[in-house]
Amino acid sequence: MGEGVVGRFRFMDAQPVNLDGFATEDPQLGLIAFNSPADPEPSLVVRDGRVVELDGRAEADFDVIDAFLAAHGLDLDVAAEAMALDDVALARLLVDPNVPRAEVVRLVAGLTPAKLARALAPLRPAELTIAMTKMRARRTPSNQAHVTNRNDDPLLLAADAATAAAFGFREIETTVPVLGDAPSNAVAVSIGAAVGAPGVLVQCSVEEATELQLGLRGLVSYAETVSLYGTEQIFVDGDDTPWSKAFLASAYASRGVKMRVTSGGGAEALMGASEGRSMFYLESRCVSLARAIGSQGVQNGGIDAAAVAGSVPRGVRSLMAENLMVMARNLEACTGNDALMSESDVRRTSRTMPIFLAGSDYICSGFGSIQRYDNMFGPSQWNAEDVDDFLIMQRDWGVDGGLRTADAGAVAVLRRRAVDAVQAVYRHLGLADLDDVWADQAVDAAGSKDVPAADLMAPLTASRLIRESGLTMVDVVAALEECGFDDVAQRLLDMLGVRRHGDHLQTAAIFDEDLRVLSLITDPNDYAGPGTGYEPTPRRAAELDAVRQQRSVADLRAAQAAGADPAALAVRGPAAAGTDPREVVIGVSPATGRAIWTTLGGLTVVQALRELLAGLEEEGCTARVVRVNDTVDLGLVGLTAARLAGSGIGIGLQAKGTALIHRRDLAPLANLELYSVAPGIDAPMYRLLGANAARHAKGATPQPARNPYSDEAIEARYHTTVVGLVAIERSCCTPEPPQELEVTW
Amino acid sequence: MSDLTLDAVRAGDVTMADVAITPQTLRAQADVARAHANPQLAENLLRAAELTAVGDEELLAVYEMLRPRRATAAELEAAAASFEARGAPRIAALLREAAAVYARRGLLRAGG
Numbered sequence: 001m002g003e004g005v006v007g008r009f010r011f012m013d014a015q016p017v018n019l020d021g022f023a024t025e026d027p028q029l030g031l032i033a034f035n036s037p038a039d040p041e042p043s044l045v046v047r048d049g050r051v052v053e054l055d056g057r058a059e060a061d062f063d064v065i066d067a068f069l070a071a072h073g074l075d076l077d078v079a080a081e082a083m084a085l086d087d088v089a090l091a092r093l094l095v096d097p098n099v100p101r102a103e104v105v106r107l108v109a110g111l112t113p114a115k116l117a118r119a120l121a122p123l124r125p126a127e128l129t130i131a132m133t134k135m136r137a138r139r140t141p142s143n144q145a146h147v148t149n150r151n152d153d154p155l156l157l158a159a160d161a162a163t164a165a166a167f168g169f170r171e172i173e174t175t176v177p178v179l180g181d182a183p184s185n186a187v188a189v190s191i192g193a194a195v196g197a198p199g200v201l202v203q204c205s206v207e208e209a210t211e212l213q214l215g216l217r218g219l220v221s222y223a224e225t226v227s228l229y230g231t232e233q234i235f236v237d238g239d240d241t242p243w244s245k246a247f248l249a250s251a252y253a254s255r256g257v258k259m260r261v262t263s264g265g266g267a268e269a270l271m272g273a274s275e276g277r278s279m280f281y282l283e284s285r286c287v288s289l290a291r292a293i294g295s296q297g298v299q300n301g302g303i304d305a306a307a308v309a310g311s312v313p314r315g316v317r318s319l320m321a322e323n324l325m326v327m328a329r330n331l332e333a334c335t336g337n338d339a340l341m342s343e344s345d346v347r348r349t350s351r352t353m354p355i356f357l358a359g360s361d362y363i364c365s366g367f368g369s370i371q372r373y374d375n376m377f378g379p380s381q382w383n384a385e386d387v388d389d390f391l392i393m394q395r396d397w398g399v400d401g402g403l404r405t406a407d408a409g410a411v412a413v414l415r416r417r418a419v420d421a422v423q424a425v426y427r428h429l430g431l432a433d434l435d436d437v438w439a440d441q442a443v444d445a446a447g448s449k450d451v452p453a454a455d456l457m458a459p460l461t462a463s464r465l466i467r468e469s470g471l472t473m474v475d476v477v478a479a480l481e482e483c484g485f486d487d488v489a490q491r492l493l494d495m496l497g498v499r500r501h502g503d504h505l506q507t508a509a510i511f512d513e514d515l516r517v518l519s520l521i522t523d524p525n526d527y528a529g530p531g532t533g534y535e536p537t538p539r540r541a542a543e544l545d546a547v548r549q550q551r552s553v554a555d556l557r558a559a560q561a562a563g564a565d566p567a568a569l570a571v572r573g574p575a576a577a578g579t580d581p582r583e584v585v586i587g588v589s590p591a592t593g594r595a596i597w598t599t600l601g602g603l604t605v606v607q608a609l610r611e612l613l614a615g616l617e618e619e620g621c622t623a624r625v626v627r628v629n630d631t632v633d634l635g636l637v638g639l640t641a642a643r644l645a646g647s648g649i650g651i652g653l654q655a656k657g658t659a660l661i662h663r664r665d666l667a668p669l670a671n672l673e674l675y676s677v678a679p680g681i682d683a684p685m686y687r688l689l690g691a692n693a694a695r696h697a698k699g700a701t702p703q704p705a706r707n708p709y710s711d712e713a714i715e716a717r718y719h720t721t722v723v724g725l726v727a728i729e730r731s732c733c734t735p736e737p738p739q740e741l742e743v744t745w
Numbered sequence: 746m747s748d749l750t751l752d753a754v755r756a757g758d759v760t761m762a763d764v765a766i767t768p769q770t771l772r773a774q775a776d777v778a779r780a781h782a783n784p785q786l787a788e789n790l791l792r793a794a795e796l797t798a799v800g801d802e803e804l805l806a807v808y809e810m811l812r813p814r815r816a817t818a819a820e821l822e823a824a825a826a827s828f829e830a831r832g833a834p835r836i837a838a839l840l841r842e843a844a845a846v847y848a849r850r851g852l853l854r855a856g857g
Contacts, residue, residue: 067846072785105782209805216801218761232850236813241852243843244811246789250836251804253793256766294789330783472761478754489751496764497749502774505790507783520781 017344023311030274030282033265033309033318034121038276042115044083046076055114063232065285068242073292075109082110090119094131094328097529101134105330109291113284116328120321121280125354128320132358134527135327137508137520139534141359143402144334145169145369147189148376152181152459154426155419155434155442156451158192162418164369165196166411167387168404170510173224173366175205177376182206183466184431184459186219187476188422194491195418199511201258201495201504205377208240208248215257218473219466221495222258224299224334224365228289229263230282233273246293256499258509260297260332261290265322266305266315279309283322291329296507298326299365301336301355306381310341316351323360330520332508334365340372340379348381356393356401359534361508363401371447384446394544400536404543415443417488424483425476431462556724560596568606568744569593575626575738578646582621584693585650586612587628587641590732592655593741596725599657600678600718603686608659609743611683612651615690621647621697623690625743628652629736632729635669638662640738647697651689656725657681661693672696673705679718680708768794788835795833807836811843813852818844820854 005013012018027036045053051070052059062070082090085107093099093107108116123131145164149156157174164172174189176182186204193200204214205225214220226248229235235242245261252259263286265279274282283300290298301319302309309315323335335355342348356363367390368380375383382390387403394401419439426432438453445451465471473496480489494515498504504511509519516522527533536544569592578585592605599608609625616623626644628637638652639662648664649672657678660671675681675689685705692702753759771794779787796804810816810824825840847853 062846064846064850064852067850071842072788075784102782109782209808212805212808213801216761216804218764236852239812241811241813241843241847243839243846244808244813246792246839247808247811247836249789250792250796251808253771253790254766254796254799254804256764291783291785294785294787294792296783296786330781474754474759474761474764477751477759478757481751481755486751489754493749493751493754496761499764499766500749500770502766502770502790505771505774506777507781507786521777 015344017342017347019343020347021307021311025312027278028276030269030277030279031312032278033312033314034117034278034280036276036278036281039117039278039281040114042083042112042118044074044079044112046079049076051076055112064235064241065230065232065289068246069113069285069288069292073288074112077110078106079110082107083112083115087118088122091122094120094123094135094324095127097134097527100528101525104135104328108328109330113288114281116288116325117278117281117284120325120328123321123324125317125320128317128324129354129358132320132324132327132355132360133533134525135324136358136360136525137327137330137332138361138510138518139523139525140518141400141402141534142170142362142510143168143364143367144171144173144362146366146375146377146380147172147174147192147369148176149370149374149448150177150376151448151451151454151456152176152178152185153442153448153451153454154184154188154422154459154462155439156445156448156454157185157188158195158418158422159415159442159445160370161189161192161202162196162414163406163411165193165200166406166414167369168402169200169367169369170402171201171203171222171362173203173205175376178460179206179210181459181463182210182214183219184462186214187425187466190219190221190473190492191421191425191476191480191488192418194488194495195421196414198491198494198513199515201510212248212251215252216255217471218496223252224260224262226259226261226295227263228261228286229267230277230285231268231273231275234268234271237271242289242293249293249295253505256502256505258504259295260299260334261293261295262299262303263287263290264300264303264305264336265318266302266308270305270308279315280318280321284325287322287325287329287331290326291331295331296505296509297332297334297361299334299336300326301338301365302341303336303338303365306336306339306341310351319351320355323355330507332361334362335360337364337381338366339377340381352381357397357399359400373449374447388547388549391547395547398541398544400534400540400544405547407548412443419443421480421483421485421488424485425479426462428479428483429471429475431465432458434458551720551724553724553727556721557595557728560598560728563597563604565597565604565606570742570744571627572740572742575624575644575740577644578624580622580646582697583646584616584621584623584697585641585645586623586625587637587650587652587738588625588741589632589634589637589654589729590627590629590734591725591729592627592653594732595728596655599655599681600721601657601681603657603683605653605655606743606745607683608653608657608686610745611686612653612690613743615687615692616694619691619694619698621694625741626738627741628738629734632726632733633668634658634660635662635671638671639664639666639668644738649693649697651693654678655729656722659686659689661689661696663696673702675705675707677707677709677714679714680710765797768797771797792835792839795828795836798831811840814854817854817856818848821847
């Protein structure tokens with residue numbers, strides 16, 4: 001920063017958002033979200049049932065993507081009708097609750113990529129949210145987790161997969177830092193997920209052919225790393241063509257394995273071959289191709305290039321519009337929120353929020369359920385440290401983001417069992433002998449840094465043995481059964497068994513915990529305006545609401561009772577008025593020393609009283625303590641005390657710690673000094689308050705006290721407790737006159 | 746469907762073949778997909794039905810063949826003919842279509 005940069009800007013420059021890169025729009029480099037000058041005008045010419053021109057390109061010039069789309073991607077029966085609609089008319093269909101999803105799907109099937117991109121570009125963020133609410137395939141939203149670690153540690157993978165399943169993730173994606181470790185990772189995560197919950201789908205993201213092999217051997221239950229790109233050059237650089245991808249899709253289906261493809265805006269710009277097209281148009285080609293090759297779904301919304309899209313104007317908006325494009329093509333949408341696209345917590349939350357509110361088939365195509373440093377895809381948009389935030393966002397908005405709270409004790413049991421199961425299976429199959437110190441560390445670990453005992457060679461050796469022996473998931477099931485993990489074995493056997501009926505090959509299929517398929521077919525989205533569509537069942541709503549952090553008044557009473565010290569505050573009888581001009585009376589609220597024993601500042605009420613009394617004594621005043629029973633209002637408590645005091649000066653103390661100095665001739669709501677921020681009042685402040693009350697009594701000058709203001713969300717921390725404490729105070733309120741208390745310590 | 750139980754697994758009576766999806770089931774799923782406005786998914790499931798009879802090794806080999814510049818036109822045609830002869834017309838058509846486009850876009854193996 002040079003001269004002339006004022007402090008305000010130096011301060012702003014230092015904020016996390018300024019670590020992000022922001023690009024000037026540059027269509028030539030593909031750094032443009034919507035509507036590049038080089039995007040083609042939509043066009044479709046059909047001659048004798050054959051597409052001879054697509055989005056401005058003649059058949060002879062079709063690249064591989066055009067050629068595949070022309071042959072397979074368009075419903076030519078509806079194309080003329082759909083292509084004739086103007087862009088805004090189409091956009092309105094997506095938002096209008098009176099137009100059924102099926103009607104939009106019917107028309108979109110006849111739209112070329114350029115036309116679909118044009119039709120969705122006008123949708124504003126709030127309209128995208130409504131459109132997504134209506135257009136996603138599956139009624140019930142869900143979520144996907146990443147479970148990986150730096151060491152490919154199978155024990156930690158198993159423990160973390162069980163944890164992810166416990167938190168409600170219905171798909172778990174793993175990958176490897178070391179390609180050779182893939183089979184071991186697939187086995188460990190599959191076992192861990194099965195320990196955590198029934199019916200969790202598992203994949204291992206690796207190179208296409210390797211991933212297929214894992215699927216053929218039953219070691220994974222779905223596949224996602226089947227990448228599509230919007231330009232021919234990048235597609236071929238990726239060592240595939242639309243035909244090889246179409247074949248791959250069929251290969252997975254032939255084995256009863258669920259599969260979706262991956263694309264995402266910004267990928268072509270990142271690889272320097274965007275042909276000057278906008279990210280949204282290129283992604284429209286990808287999504288059109290996904291439908292054309294017969295994939296049931298798409299993972300998109302930036303993915304690896306999310307930050308590229310995020311760097312340009314309206315880029316974040318285009319990421320969401322991409323997801324909507326998938327839904328409009330009647331496909332399963334796994335809606336990004338995957339690779340971390342900002343250093344800023346505000347910005348990454350903003351990027352996810354509308355999708356979270358709308359609901360999608362999978363809100364995240366990879367919520368990093370593990371530590372950022374353990375995420376071998378790179379840090380996610382949401383990571384282990386955000387699980388509670390996400391759960392509480394669900395509760396705040398009454399929105400089902402696919403997760404549920406999990407009990408610490410229950411998760412500890414699941415992690416132990418997952419680790420035990422993998423340890424036993426690896427020993428039984430002769431894959432590796434993973435020792436007990438390592439196992440104990442993996443159970444307890446928050447991340448791989450907590451597992452120094454891990455042997456980095458073990459997963460590689462285990463993987464080699466899995467590959468060479470031709471081991472399949474049936475062998476893993478047998479090993480689990482023989483090692484006494486019958487329930488886990490049964491769950492994995494069930495996941496193999498579903499391959500035979502293939503209901504999960506339909507669009508947007510997940511399994512619930514009873515292994516029922518929820519999909520476009522069995523659980524279709526029926527949103528048609530307020531009062532329709534997905535609503536959590538009462539049981540699910542209770543699950544969303546019951547975060548482990550919530551507390552009731554009963555919890556608060558129990559916590560306060562734990563600090564009770566009844567001998568310290570004894571009732572001596574009715575309080576009479578004093579006559580000594582040096583006497584100050586301390587009035588305490590009804591619950592003080594009855595139901596409330598600890599202030600918000602963490603002192604006991606007896607400690608607070610001791611400090612007040614010491615302050616009064618230092619200034620040569622005498623003191624009495626009385627409990628005011630008939631009001632919870634601190635002003636009245638203080639005024640009552642002042643009227644009983646020989647000096648006419650009283651101190652009011654609420655059990656939660658708020659305190660003031662009052663004088664007998666003031667109005668109830670007036671006071672001499674107010675110490676209002678109870679959580680910040682410490683022992684020296686109570687002593688100062690006592691001393692100042694004495695000074696008021698003597699007619700001397702009090703020392704100014706400052707309320708301890710801070711930049712913390714003090715109200716967020718304490719207001720719920722305050723509501724409970726006030727309720728307890730009110731429950732202790734009686735018409736009984738003030739009582740004199742004897743304080744002992 | 747045969748018994749898929751832990752007892753059967755323990756007895757060594759279960760292999761991956763016992764969890765295979767049948768072509769009939771895939772064709773039925775294709776009908777469902779078509780009825781739910783996704784004829785392309787239906788086509789995929791019909792291609793999959795044809796691939797149920799294809800072994801894992803061949804499956805991987807055909808995938809490899811369809812990747813850029815792996816196969817000559819003649820090799821793709823031979824594979825297509827083989828699939829056609831085995832009652833897999835959709836896979837055959839996919840291979841022939843690929844061969845034609847690959848020829849035009851320079852994606853056949855050089856020297857083919």
